[in-house]
Amino acid sequence: MLRPNLFLVIAVLVSVVQFCPCGEAYSESATEREKSSAKKPMPWDLGPGDVDISGYPPEMQSNYEVFAEKCSGCHTLARPLNAPYATPEEWNTYVNKMMRKPGSGIDKAKAKQIFKFLVYDSKKRKLADPDAWERHIEKLISEFQKKYGKK
Numbered sequence: 001m002l003r004p005n006l007f008l009v010i011a012v013l014v015s016v017v018q019f020c021p022c023g024e025a026y027s028e029s030a031t032e033r034e035k036s037s038a039k040k041p042m043p044w045d046l047g048p049g050d051v052d053i054s055g056y057p058p059e060m061q062s063n064y065e066v067f068a069e070k071c072s073g074c075h076t077l078a079r080p081l082n083a084p085y086a087t088p089e090e091w092n093t094y095v096n097k098m099m100r101k102p103g104s105g106i107d108k109a110k111a112k113q114i115f116k117f118l119v120y121d122s123k124k125r126k127l128a129d130p131d132a133w134e135r136h137i138e139k140l141i142s143e144f145q146k147k148y149g150k151k
């Protein structure tokens with residue numbers, strides 16, 4: 001007659017684990033893990049960490065504010081600003097990926113603003129002169145290899 005009770009105990013334990021606030025502690029440490037994995041250097045981190053938005057339209061300037069706040073929590077802004085991604089498809093992929101990381105604090109509306117900024121800014125700074133941009137990327141990769149060795 002012990003068996004049914006055992007099942008009951010297991011069922012109760014499972015529901016306690018599911019609904020107890022220990023989930024919060026777990027997600028906190030998932031955020032910490034994400035932040036420490038973001039510390040692993042990438043070549044794009046070595047480029048400039050800001051961009052002159054004074055000539056950008058007002059909508060893009062306010063989108064930039066959201067980008068600057070939300071995309072600097074784990075790594076610097078240099079990473080997205082100097083990454084070799086520039087097309088809407090690429091930014092769709094990466095903004096979605098970053099948004100889904102634990103602790104990102106990025107909701108759909110903010111993700112959309114960030115996406116719009118990155119697409120606009122990439123058109124201006126990256127796609128306007130693809131050869132110059134290519135040279136910039138190659139320079140960052142070679143600096144990175146000098147600094148950290150070939151990976």
Ligand code: HEC
Pocket residue numbers: 034035037038039042070071072073074075079080083085094095097098099101102103104106114
């Ligand atoms: C919760 C922490 C976190 C936040 C917030 C975050 N990132 Fe990241 N990001 C990472 C980590 C960790 C990596 C390392 C590669 C990976 O895990 O994808 C990374 C890598 C990147 C890369 C390089 C990807 C590659 O593989 O070359 C880009 C670009 C990037 N992030 C853009 C952004 C943008 C844009 C935002 C804001 C929408 C953002 N990140 C916000 C954690 C974060």
